[in-house]
Amino acid sequence: MRISKLSSRITFGTWLLVAGIAPINYALADDVLAGQYYERALQAYREHNNEAAIIELKNALQQNERYVAAHVLLGDIYLQQKSLSETEVQLNLAKQLGADPSLIVENLAKLYTYEIRYNDLIKEIDPVKFNNELRPILHVYRGNAYLQLNQISEALNEFDSAAQIDPSHVAAVVGRANALLKRGDRKGADLAADKAMQIQPDDHGAWFAKGSIKHANMELEEALKFYDKAVELNPDHVDTRLARAGLLMDLKQDDKAKQDLEYVRKAYPFEPKAAYLNAVLLDKNKQKEAAAKELVAAADIISSIKPEYLSAHGSTLMLSGLVNYSLQRFDLAAEYLRLYVKQFPEQSGPYTLLATILLKKNEPEQAIELLRPIQIHNPQDSRLAYLLGNAFMQAGKHDMANIMFGKAAALGDGKGSLQAEIGLNRLAMGQEQAATQDLEAAYKQNPDSLQAGIPLVALKMSQGDSESALQIAQTLYKKASKNLTLLNLLGTAQVSHGQYKQARQSFEKAIELDPNFLAAQINLSKLDVGENKFDQARQRLQALNQKDPNNLDILVELAKVEQSAGRLDAASDWLERAKKLDLKSLPVLLASVDLNLKMGKVSEATAAAQAAEALDKNNLHVIDALARSYLASNNREKALGVFVRMADQARFNVKQLYKAARYQIDAGDYYEAIKTLKKAVLVDEGHIPSQIALVEMELNHGKPVFAASRAESLMKRYPKRAFPRQLLGDVALHDQNFSLANSHYQAAFELEPNTTSLMQLYDSLYKTNQPDKAFTLLEQWVKKKHSQDYVPMAAFANELLKSGNFKEAEKYYDLLLKQYPNEPQFLNNLAYTYLNLGNNKALSLAEQAHKLAPGQAATNDTLGWILVNSGQAEQGLHYLRNAHSLQSQDPEIRYHIGVALSKMQRNDEARQELEQALKANTLFNGRDQAKVLLEKLR
Missing domain, CATH: 1.25.40.10 (Tetratricopeptide repeat domain)
Known part of the structure; x- marks a missing residue:
């Protein structure tokens, strides 16, 4: 069983039978009834009475629409009946609710094959x-x-x-x-x-x-x-039926062929080959009208199958230009860029790159011809003036060159301004690494430059370099201590660096200087929310709202505060007030999407996202909201299409490409994710998150040999960083070379002793049969160095549970729950701890954990097992069934189901479950008891 999401790799499963648990809470009544319907459905299914099973399963889902086991079984039955759309709905719902993929993957493969x-x-x-x-x-x-x-x-x-x-x-x-x-x-x-x-x-x-x-x-x-023998062995095999039908037609045995085709048309109505062959057979027998109808049917079936295709995109043209430019294939690069600027003439950035190439090719006249009309339409663009000056100079037209250089200088201040402009342009194009270098150079030339300094702070924060961001922000602020923008920027940098107390002081100082400075007020409210001070954040924003009731930013922020506090109805009220002021406000619509998704109002979320799309279809935040809405409504195909669009729209913005790839990964579209990540690293090979993600994706879903090669290259490029070592460890782990993986993880931990490297080393120590070292590693980290590092603490608490040190485990779970009071796995594990300590709070904690996370195997198993051991086997069985549906490979859950069935006198079923639990031949708590019970049942 898994513990907290904070440490998803760590598992445990140590359970004891105890008596004296309180009787079932009335709040579980619906789940109990759902469980009863499901058990009846299962019995009907085993008796091959699928119609009765469907009725019982629908009854179960009326009681509990999140009953994973019911969705899994219903999907299986629909697939047997070849009801493909219903199958897909049930499989998607099961997947969305967290069903163990191993329970549905084969049915999914069958479904895709049929379709x-x-x-x-x-x-x-x-x-x-x-x-x-x-x-x-x-x-x-x-x-x-x-x-x-x-x-x-x-x-x-x-x-x-x-x-x-x-x-x-x-x-x-x-x-x-x-x-x-x-x-x-x-x-x-x-x-x-x-x-x-x-x-x-x-x-x-x-x-x-x-x-x-x-x-x-x-x-x-x-x-x-x-063929006859094959059909005799499996009458339902469609390929054999179709092959035999074709052969029988060749042998002029049309009546027999007709029988096969009619069988396939009835059993597989979505199979176009059967309709086509039937049309041929009908035509052959002079039944023209019937043949025509069958051809129409075949065409309809085919038209319902959406063909896959690839289409060229502008971003691909631009990317080709950049890649060929990097390879110094200037002719090809120029060709692609010319095509791009024809499609997107409004963007000045690509013109500068094309002009640079033309100058490298010693074609200044062409560069002049290219740039002059663009510079006329963008007279304030210093980089265009600068490049045009270079082109005139290269062409020997020095008087014109002087004029252009003069314009470039006038547009800047001669102190890094031009460099900053170029950096900002590259930033707009998504070339973050190059933009950082330009802005750093401009800032070095002129440390007073806000033009370079402010975006550089933002860049450094986004890159995780909070220390540099803070230093620059402090330098800028010291030279202009009355500048509210810089004071607010300093506070933001302090938040990024974890200096929350200092950040609060900065924001409060900004408000002292100007009580109406809204940005600082909102940032303070965000700090309040981060510290769970929801009342304080609410009061702050409500006071602002009283002064300015028509300010949409305040209303939206109030809605976000209430949403964070779990007061969803109150959040909805604030957004309704905002909508009355402006129905077409993007921030309001996007906030509505988030809230409606949180409330489970998927259709309303989708409508809000579509309304936002109508306002700005190219806005990446809008595309993001639209995709999430489609995913929530189980319209995965549309969502995947939106993610591809997001990647295209990102063009050369590596952060947006990376974000699109993360969405594609989360949606399981690994093929497209790899494509997007490849674009990202081509645009900016220094973007480490994209490099890491690409290695991980190639390793697990692409070509592992590419992953290994890229990890080795990153190791050469970043020899003093931990992440290449971690990736090489992952590669070794994939190859089941646990000793080598452990070596890499150890090196990574020594280079950068942080939570990530610690947990990877901890995991690898277990895989190399060094549990004592793994325990000591966590103990030293938690007790001696990092008492506030909650991920290792969660793993350490789990270690204490496994060792049976329940009193010590209770202490750490208390600490964890003070920090994360609504973390279901911590509640779940504490319920388990109480179970072993004989604390009668075990059931109430387990119920609380399950209420917060009904889709987790651990919470279902814990609650079900506690109920079984308190004499409420029927009630407990419902949760144990769900636990199995979510984590079907866990033998301990099957053992628990076997015990529940045994207590209900369903001994044959109990025996089957126990046999399956013991068949796994893996250690689990209760294995010895399972053997004893199985012998008794036999």
């Missing part, structure tokens, strides 16, 4: 994420998808991967036979099919493969015999 969504299957289903029981069949699904896309080599790789895990996996061998046949290697295909039949003589796939080979060799009668 001919082969690229989605390949992109979204990663066998590496699952255990060796599931991985072979997932490789086979991917192999078959590649086969349908005519990517034979990739298909063979998948089938071989499955066979490496399980050489007796007949579907992998059959897949190989089909792939070889499609490649034209009939001899190899025949050998593979024979091998499949040796492994499993009654496998329909092997018989189908043999039939396909005979069919390809034009041995039609022999092929028919194999």
Whole structure:
């Protein structure tokens, strides 16, 4: 079972049976009723009465719409019935509610196969994420998808991967036979099919493969015999039915062919091949009208399948220009940039790069021709004047060059202004590293320059260099201590550096100088919220609202305060007041999106996001809100499209590209995420978060060899930083070289002893069977150095639990809950601690944890197990079912289910659960008790 999200890698599961727990709370009544409906549905399902099961499951979901186990089972039944849209709804809901992916991934693969969504299957289903029981069949699904896309080599790789895990996996061998046949290697295909039949003589796939080979060799009668046997073994296999129908048509046995086609049309109404073949058969038998209808049906089916396509984007043109420029392929770079400026003539930035290239190519006349009209339309742009001056000088037109250089100087102040302008332009284009260098150079030339200093502070904060940001902010403020903007900037830098007390003093001083200085007031309210002083923040903003009731910024900030305080209705009231003032305010609409999503009002959130899009479709905050709304409404396809748009819109803004990639990762669109991250590192190879994310994505969802190579390159570039070592540790961990991983993590920790490197080292020590060292590492960190570092503290509390030191664990969970009073896993773990200490508060804490996090396996298991041990097995079983649906590979949960079923006298089911728990052959608390109970039940 997992502890807090603050330390998601750490797990525990140590449970004891105790008596004396209080009876069930009335608030659980709906869940109990839902559990009863689910148990009846499960019984009907096992008796193959799917219609009755559906009714019971719908009843269960009426009582508790978040009942994960019910969604999982309902999705399975709908898929059996080939109700694809209903299947997708249930699988998406289960996934959204946190269902264990291993329970739904195979059904998802089947669904994508039925819907001919082969690229989605390949992109979204990663066998590496699952255990060796599931991985072979997932490789086979991917192999078959590649086969349908005519990517034979990739298909063979998948089938071989499955066979490496399980050489007796007949579907992998059959897949190989089909792939070889499609490649034209009939001899190899025949050998593979024979091998499949040796492994499993009654496998329909092997018989189908043999039939396909005979069919390809034009041995039609022999092929028919194999197809007949395959259909006999599996009447529902669509490929065999279609192949046999085609063969029967060739053999002029149309009546038999018609039977196969009618079967497929009924069982697989979404299969266009069946409709098409049926049209051919009808036409062949002079049934023109019926044939035409079938062709229309086939066309309708095909039109419902959204084809995947790639389209060129302006950002790609610009990116190509930048890449080729970096490679000094100036001709290509110029070609791409010319295409770009034709599409986006309003942007001056690309013209400067194109002009620079033309000057490097010694083509000053072309540079002049390019820049003159742009400079006329942008007379205040010093960088254009400067470049045009260079072009005139290179062309030998010194008088014009002097005029342009004079304009550039006049636009600046001769003290770094031009450099700052160029830096700001690069910042606008998203070239953050280059912008930082330019602004640093400008600031060095003139430390009094606010033009360079203010954006440099913001850049340094965004890059995590809070110390440099604070130093610059302090320098700027000392030279202009009455400047409210600089005082507010100083406060912001102090917050970034963790100096909250000093930040509060800065903001308060700014308000003393000008009580109406709104920015400082709002920043103070944000500090209040960060310290959970919600009443103080509310009072501060309400006083401002009384003075200025029509100020939208204040109303929006009040809504955010109430939202943070958990007073969602009050937040809604403030936003309603803001809407009455301005229905088309972007900040109001975006705040409405956030609040409605928090309240579960998905349709309202989507409507607000769409209204914002109508106002400014290119605003990245709007695109962000729209994507989150689509995700919440289970419209994943639209959300993924918006994320791609976000990446395109980001153009050369590396931070926005990185943000888009993070969304794509969270949505599981790993293919697009890798593409976006590659763009980001091409734009700015010094953007470390993008580099790290790209290594992680290539390692886990792309090409691990690329990840290893990039990590090695980063190691050479940043030899004194920890993150390359951490990435190399991740690579070694992926290769199951635990000793090497531990070495890298140790080096990273020594270079930068922080929470991240500590927890990675802690984890690797466990993987290399050094639990004592892992415990000591945490103990020294928590007790001697970092008593306020709550992530290691949570892990240390967990270690105390595992060692049975409950009194000491209670002390640390009390500390954690003082800091995070509503953290469900800390409440859950303290409930477990109380369980072992005999404290009758265990049940109430478990209920509180579950209420806060009903979608976590740990809270369901804890509450269910406490109820089972208090004599309320039926009530507890509901939560244990949900826990299993969320974390199906945990044998301890199955043990708990077995105990509950045993107490309910459902001994056959209890025995099955206990057998599955013990089959895992892994240690879990209660394993010995499970063995004893199983022997008793046998």
